[in-house]
Each structure stands twice: as C-alpha cells, then as structure tokens.
Amino acid sequence: MTAPDPVRILVCDDHIVVRAGLLALLDSAPGIEVVGEAGTGEEALALAAKLTPDVVLMDLQLGEGIDGVETTRRLTAAPGTTPHVLVLTTYDTDADITRAIEAGATGYLLKAERPEELFAAIHAAAQGRTALSGPVASRVMANMRSPRPSLTDRERDILAQLARGLGNREIARALFISEATVKTHLRRIYDKLGVDTRAGAVAVAKEQRLLP
Amino acid sequence: MTAPDPVRILVCDDHIVVRAGLLALLDSAPGIEVVGEAGTGEEALALAAKLTPDVVLMDLQLGEGIDGVETTRRLTAAPGTTPHVLVLTTYDTDADITRAIEAGATGYLLKAERPEELFAAIHAAAQGRTALSGPVASRVMANMRSPRPSLTDRERDILAQLARGLGNREIARALFISEATVKTHLRRIYDKLGVDTRAGAVAVAKEQRLLP
DNA sequence: GGGCGGGTCAGCCGATCGGATGACCCGCCC
C-alpha cells in the first residue's frame, strides 16, 4: 500500500528548547514531517513563503519582532496557497484565544497538551479542521454562553493610560479629549470588566492580557 | 581513558513539549544523563528523594500544586545530600530571579538559551557553581547597582487586596488593621514601586510578578 | 429614516484618596 503524503510542518517558537522538543516529538509521529523551524515571526513568514508548509505550529509570544498573532494574520492573509496555522502556546487566556482565532488560526493548543492530542490536532489542522485543547474549548464554550463584552479601541487607549497610573485629567490631555469623556469611558470599562475601581480595572486588564 | 561519571539530571516542567525538548537535547549531550522527569513539584520532590540526581532542571511556573520556587526551597532544604537546582524558565523578571535564588537555586537560565549554554550551565551546577543566562546576569548586576527595594510581607498583603480593587477601608477590614495603617503601607508601597497611584501600583506589581 | 453602537461632552455631589507629619511598640543586632 502507498503511504499518504506526510503533513509538512513549519515550527515557529522563540524558545530553542521548545523547538527541539517539537522536533523530537514530531519526528516520531507518523505522517508528519517538519520541513523548517523559525525563531521569530519574520523568519516564519520568509520560510513559509519558501517552503509552503501545510501547517505552521505557532507560539503567540515571540520575544522580539512581530508577535504570533500578527504573524498568523499575515500568513493566512497572504495571496495564493496559505498554510493552516495551529497555535501552540502556554496560556489559555480569553483575549489570546480570541485574537488568535480572529487572526485566522485554525486551532489552539496548549504546550502542556499530550503528544497524541498534538498529533491529532496537526492532522486535523492540515485538513482545515478546527482543533482546540480541552481547557481552550471549555473556555470558548463558556464565552459563548456568557459573552465577555470586548473593549473598544478607544477604551483600550484609556485603559493603557490608566495602567500608567495617570489621573483623569492627565489621561484627557494625553488623548486630547475632555475629562468628562474620560470618565464616561472609564464607566463603561468598569461595567465591562466587572469592577468599580481603577486598581481593579488594571488588575483585570493585566490578568486578561488586554494590555501590551 | 575512563569516562567520568555523567551528571545525573531530573527534569521538572509541566509542559510535556518542553520536557520532550530537554530530553532530546540532553540525550545528545556528552556527560549528561536524564534519570527522571516530573510534571509537578510534588512529583519532583518524590523522584528526587528516590533518584538522588546531581542536578534538577526546574521550571518556576508549574500549573497545579506547589510552584517551582517552593519546590526548590524544599529540595535544597531537605536533610542529607541535596541536588543542585538549576532554574530554567521563560521570564527574567527581577522578582522571579530573586525568589529563586533565595530559595536556594544554583543557577537561572532562560528557555530561549542556546543548547551549549544549557550544557555548560548543567555541568557548572553539578559542581555547585553558579550559572546565569546573559540577560539574567545583566539584571542581577543592574539590581546591585540600583537595588530595588523589595516589598515586605505585609506590603504584599496590602498590594494583593489593592489588586482586588478594594478601597482603603475595605482593605483595613480585610486585614484587621486600621485605615490609617493601610494608608501608611500604601505610601511606602508607592515609594518602593516608584508610582503615586493605586492603579500604577497594581500595574507595576503585575508587571514584576509580585502578585500570584 | 429610524435605530444603534461608538465617541464625545457637561454639571453636580458625596466619598475616597494621596500628601504631610508625627507617634508608639516590638524584635533584633551590635
């Protein structure tokens, strides 16, 4: 019998140890071939264009340069045949998951995942099928049941200044708006995040990775 | 010529991918033998007692159970022959480094480190010599030049309540102290963190991983 | 052409915060 073509993988992670781990794990997996590895988003884009992998295993946190989300966006938005991006990262934060999916990721796995799950997810991703880690899937479902209101761009602007410890007047000046407007935005931010103080808002924002 | 005894390693990391990566990397390294792997701090303690490794490669972030710092503390505080703990983690935050060293870690490496550095650090650790990643060493030096005042236990208590968005009166009640005392602590926290608002304090605290 | 989400602005007011200053107690170490 003829073996089917293996799934061709490009690995993108800034940690050498993790890349080595993936290479070691995937080498032993049937029907999977690692064709390249990248340590930055820029490298991944260049290699993907040259190697045309079926699937890109992508970490969201990439030390320097563009991050995993942006890399994913560019990979999936490129003209011609685009790879399926399977996000493999450490955190199962709502904001991260949402941003990755919006950027065009086909799946979202956690690094703590068992190897068999990883292999299955890769094969699923190769066919364009969605694959989510257990905890991630749960979180997505929970979000659909009680949708977390997402902050608007402007609200994130306010939040960013807030996290710098600025007062309302200072935030107003920094963003060229009136203090009244700042307070209005803050009110809505409090509502959305379920808090009622600035300190609480910053805590939740950092927790949910809503800030750079 | 007789080969020297290899350095016996115990790997502790909650991410299977990372453990696989370390195993793969270390397998190819001369004079290093991985004798066991653990996914939690509890496992690491049990295995270390049984296997008496020369060096424990320890991640600081360990999903469930006790964290890497506490595991390190118990490993190095145990009676009898204790392994040298070499921390291998993702972040080079001041607080993490300090806590790890205080807990008895022999070295502190980043996962992005090159394999040769890793090997060298392991051999150094086996002999009880300190090994630090470049960025970590720089940070330690910088801290010695301009020492970052560390928060006291009580100040961390206050900070934790602050991050919950509590007001001074609520913090006072939560900790069974007077509001005046809360304000005194806050004042010192602001001074130490270099901020002058509660929102700023929470932001810095989260940034520096001073809070759980 | 009306509804709606997002952004902007206003005034009012009580509650809270942040700044400054000074004080007491306790455990520890030289």
Added chain:
DNA sequence: GGGCGGGTCATCCGATCGGCTGACCCGCCC
C-alpha cells in the same frame, strides 16, 4: 542600651474619583 526595620495608629486637608443623569454627533445597517 541604643539604633533600626517593620508594623501599627492618628489627624488634617485639598485633590481626585466614582455615581448619576442627560446630551450631541456620526457612521452604519436594515
């Protein structure tokens, strides 16, 4: 036995915040 760090408490006051209510504009979509 004195100094010192850490924790506790107090008073005073101006500045700021948070809650409330209401409003206008614009772009978009049905």
